[in-house]
Amino acid sequence: MNKPTRTVWNPARLDAAAFAQADASLEGQTALAELERLVEDLHLPDDGPVPGQVAWALRGEMRAPRTGQQPDVWLHLQASVTVPLTCQRCLGPVDASLEVDRWFRFVADEATAEAQDDDCEEDLLALEPRPDMLAVLEDELLMSLPLVPLHDTCPEPVPLGDPAPIVEAAPERPHPFAQLARLRGKGPDGAS
Template sequence: MMENKPDEPVDHLSQLPVLRLNLHELAREQRTEQGQLALRDLTRLLSALVAGHAAVQTGQVDWRVRGYTHAQPGGDVQPMIELKVSAVLPLLCQRCLQPALQRVQDKVLFRLVEQEPGLTQEELEAEDEALCVRVAVDIQAMVEDQMLLALPLVPMHEVCPQPIVVAGLEAQPIDLPARASPFAALASLKKGK
């Protein structure tokens, strides 16, 4: 039996079971799978979060994958997958540079296809995404990918908890010299006719 010594780091990622789902089977059986993933286990997502924040250690991503089929014109059946993800993430507010807990949610529809479609205008405008999978999919990687895509471009508090102070700026507004209106000059030209 192997014991961990107190000064040796424990690689908890290697101890996690890999959750794989056959998405074609899920769609054919019109089944739903759901679960939670610990934020600390999503290493790519961690790089976008505030390091050391308590929510990183205790937070979770809720996910739900629903399989179903969609009838196509001509009688064909299209396998579909709906993925929903949701989490409260500690992001860095870009206004005050303090941690901001933000709920990030996303829902995406995937159309399961046998081969990658060509990039046509119709494909670009489609509400669903084409997903070419032939083997079981690692759900943790799929959920983490979707969370990364759902991150806000510029995370901010609704109202920052502390006033924003910029060093070097004075508290009093600066008096600017009055400028003549360009329309006043036009009016004087019009009167001179």
């Protein structure tokens, strides 16, 4: 008896057209440490490991063509992870939940994607070269980072800096030309 062969999909070099034609889906977890560009923005101890996993799912589908005769290749990417960022108020760690829920339409190549990009609302990716969906995942997570991560309420009171010490007014210095004016008003022997 022949068992049907099961296709193994590689998200790092995904054949998006075959994936969508098979109406396939793929789920996985990727260690945060593997997403080096994202790790650069995290609040981590200097020598500690990078904690956490990104849970992600991909689903492909073919849709009625927008133009031409061929159906369009679409891919749905979903992901979630909680990452430690630096609170911009207290400079301590603050956990931020990142969520990705994006649809991508695939076109033949980069030139086609560039030509159609200005005229469409959806995100376009090229079928060739085969896309690295883990790199796309990292791009989407980077774009979902908050611009200014903050605690709702910082765990420690935020020091606002030392108030400026009260400086007593400096004694008024005499005007440099005041002495000259006095001398000018006096006669040659010093009398007025």
